[in-house]
Amino acid sequence: MPITEFSSALNQVCNERGISPDSVVDAIKTSLVAAYKKDFPGTAAIDLVAEVDKETGESRVYKTLDDGSLQDITPPGFGRIAAQTAKQVILQKIREEEKGAVMEEYKKRIGQVVAGHIFRMEKGMAIVDLGKTQALLPQSEQIPAERYYINQRLRVLVKEIREGTKGPEVIVSRSDPRFIMELFATEVPELASGVVKIEAIAREAGSRTKMAVSSSQERVDPVGSCVGQKGVRVTNVIAEIGDEKIDIISYSSVRERFIAASLSPAKVRDVVLDVETKTATIEVAEDQLSLAIGREGQNVRLAAKLTGWKIDIKGANSPQEGRKSDQKDQLDKSEKVKTKPKTNKTKAITKKLKKTK
Template sequence: MATSPLMAAINQIADEKGLDTAIILETIEAALAAAYRKDYGTPDQVIRAEFDPETLDTKMFEVFSIVEDALIEEPAHQITLLEARKVRKSAEIGEEVERPLPVHADFGRIAAQTAKQVIIQRLREAEREMLYAEFKEKENTLVNGNIQQIEGDIVIVNLGKINALMLPTGQIKNERYYIGQRIKVYIQGVEETAKGPKVIVSRADTGFIKALFALEVPEIASEVVEIVAIAREAGGRTKMAVTAHQEGIDPVGSCVGQRGSRVQAVLAEIGDEKIDIILHSTDPERFIANALAPAKPLSIKIDEETHRATVEIEEEQLSLSIGRGGQNVRLASKLTGYSIDILREGQTDEEAEVKTEATPVADEIVAETAPEIETATESEPEIEADTETAPATETETETTSEVTDVTEAPESRES
């Protein structure tokens, strides 16, 4: 059977907007009902239309809610049970009944304009709902996009069907962005707004690093290796604790890759940022010692009540444990969840060189004033890979063995 021109047009709209044809048909029926009410009905009436796009036949029905006699307040769309049973014998209170209305083939200019507005509005709402559902499913995942616009310190990234916002809090420090640049971004959140879904993306979120490693390390994607915790100062350094759920698997080596190939691929995406991959341990002392690598603590005392760790370090290892600007110990504290006090060998708690307070690892979406953007329909970033792992010495490494040596725990590794 040949498809009618109208049905062909409906199918074309459905393909272009990614909508179901049933939604478009419902929209047409709603528009016909609105036009009918405008020319031949009253504003209080509830009218439903049935439309066949092949034959173009239209049927109109007046819809009534069945209520008790004493509760009728809107006669235009309420009916008593006695009257309803004249239409349908099985009708009961609380249900609805429909009465057929005379069919009119001609509508006035105002009614036609009303129908047009209903179709435009309904299709726009359906498209927004579809986009919201699609990108809500992609929340906390990595996607490709290209930079479409830069408004002040806010970067607008085109994701294909929609534009996303990368706020200053989601940008890597000292990273340059330019229009037309292709980049990977992490979908941090999707919000519903009056102008459609708003997608917030980030390259500074810890989830961005996790997603990059999941992309490069099959063992993480298959959940044989797990990233247990991650602490990050975007543009500076990331510390990542990993463990294996299968005997014989080296989680650190899996993330580093042969001759550092896997970690190099991640570093190529984040520029000058450094990554420390350490072995996770359920023993807090071991975990804290690992997190402070490459420094090797002499002793670690844990106070579980205050969730504070006091770490004694040799004089030669002191700057290594603290790191540039206190970054190493600060990230170790975030990674382990313990406040860490660094003591020089022989010092008392009151004489601690550095004291840190544990802070949550997870990044939060910071509410900022951002321009509303509408949905829309993507050259490689100029980033140099630089594999570097020692927090204090800033030494660069190239081979797998060197990376592993720096990121291993001071004690023997676990499997």
């Protein structure tokens, strides 16, 4: 084989597959030794070495002697005999190298959002085609109540690379809180530039998310930046995750203020902190109590995750209720005055009038 033809073919395969020429040559050497031992069973225990000329593509098999020297034992027509076996080994090696290269690429993309489509479903787990490889979307990483179907296009978060039964596997997620953060990063230029920062996030996928944001510039409103004009930015994010509610609040380094804001939309009257137990006792008006706790305790639960503090909520009479209570007391007093019992003096006057009649 001419030098230019072999080198050109080798480089073309490597460039197309994204692998190194050295790894392909090593695969050829391995395949030649395997093919020789298969055709000559008596040489199984012999130390064999294969060499491949990178320029000409010429292949030779050598036997290692006791003195360390090499003896050429390449049989006539060995190339034709070993071709099929060598081809299979080389293809396997190329597949392994390709998968290794793809895994390295996706290791660098952990924490990023990528687009793909559902290739197939297996026992509730979605296999997502990302183009260069297929990723796994386990049930634990899916949004509850979200339905998936073949060829459905969707975006997912590259969560991790883990070792599976068939080698490394790409695990993607739609329920991870980082998925929300990355979706906002694509919608909000201020996040991408670093002017606005997501300080904390708590999520119950498919139901509700709370997110605390801050700004490094006073003139930039972090909440307004994430919401967007007429809510267009947050609406685009919600459309991707299936109408999940998103609460965006301003982050504060003052603990009391941050904890109070985390219970939004409820209005907090007072916050008392116990630093030792990291417990915050919150006082809200009675009419705000159910709002602060949320349905099935969701609001206070997310607030606790967001702030990292245990939160106890207690109710207190609102000013309106206090005024109503005072008015009621005054009415009760006036009724008592009207129904005041008769004194002894009043009874005597009544008897005198009767006698006169």
